[in-house]
Amino acid sequence: MVLGTARKPIPELSRGVVEHCVLALLREGESYAFELVRVLEARGLVTSEGTIYPLLARLRRDGLVSTTWRESVAGPPRRYYQITANGQAVLDTFLADWTSFRDAVDAILAGAADREE
């Protein structure tokens, strides 16, 4: 990828990050796919909404989330996602990694910004 060609949500960057965001959202409480898509999208974290579904399937396969089919008032039954103990553990690890990664990037970017001024 050529630097600078990736525009908003920066697909290259969101790889591997969005699914941890999903886990973080589920830690707040259970949710269904469409609702998760809307929240992520409002934050600019997802451009192609359809790609959330493979990601959720992967989380299911890896046992990081569990699901429950529940009837909805209108329309077909909905699949609700809950975070599992495994998912919690993965999210905790990510949180620690992310914080140090973000701080390191921030420090370098801040240095670059200082030099530019």
Place this chain on the structure above:
Amino acid sequence: MDPEAAIRDYLAALDAAAAPLDLERRAELVAEIREHIDLALIEAGRRDESTVREVLERLGSPEEIVAVERGTTGGVDDGGSSSGRPGEAPRRALSVETRALLWLTVGGAVLPFLGPVVGLWIASASKRWSLVQKRTASLIVLVILAVPFAAIVPALFSGEFTWVLTSTGFLFPFVALAGILAAAYLVVSTSVVLTISRKT
């Protein structure tokens, strides 16, 4: 282009792109995207051409979705969609839905009256069938089972025992029919909602 045709084309393209996935996941993915489209259109409150086009554009291309599914752009795991599935609970041999359908059809023939009732009881535990589907299925069984009762009970009261005995053979098919019709309704209404991809 007709908005409904645009949706059909999109889902058909997705199904085709998803051919490398295992059959079950392929059908599930198409059903998930189909449901997403429905919800997005309900949210928009319109089903016209431009709304549909926008919903489909926001989904991304079918190829893009399948690429993430196969891990070619996901980049987090090994990417093999057919590799082991450690987290998934082993599948039961027969799902709730399958058992309910068996009771409704075969059960109805073997155990008249009781079979369909057991079938409905099992169906009530299903999470895949909506409340409306379950109620409609129950109604079908009730109405059709009521037919022999409506014929037999007055006859018994008026003392026409011979008529009752000779006509049981004629009435029994109704009993089996009740379960079979209810089962057929459940299958058809569910396949409309969930498994369009298996048709192609």
